[in-house]
Amino acid sequence: MQRPLKRQSPPRDRPQQFVAVRRELASRFPTEKMVFLRSDLRRTFRRASQVFSGEGGGWSAWLWFAWRLNWPWLLVAFATLVVVLAALANAVR
Numbered sequence: 001m002q003r004p005l006k007r008q009s010p011p012r013d014r015p016q017q018f019v020a021v022r023r024e025l026a027s028r029f030p031t032e033k034m035v036f037l038r039s040d041l042r043r044t045f046r047r048a049s050q051v052f053s054g055e056g057g058g059w060s061a062w063l064w065f066a067w068r069l070n071w072p073w074l075l076v077a078f079a080t081l082v083v084v085l086a087a088l089a090n091a092v093r
Contacts (some may be wrong), residue, residue: 034068042069049069053065
């Protein structure tokens with residue numbers, strides 16, 4: 001039988017603890033390099049996001065991890081929008 005994990009900080013302090021951890025994570029996982037990580041590292045990063053968000057890291061933890069994992073898709077959507085608007089502008093002329 002597994003013992004429950006002992007948490008190092010009370011729930012009300014966890015969002016502030018995440019701010020400190022976020023700096024270390026940001027130095028090891030720069031935003032622009034997340035695209036080129038192998039899938040196993042991205043999966044591990046995703047699991048870490050679930051732990052931080054689920055264990056009281058707050059909305060800031062959820063948003064930070066979501067941005068790090070998904071920012072390239074925003075670029076794809078933006079590029080698609082630019083191409084569509086350019087095509088529409090040419091069709092109107």
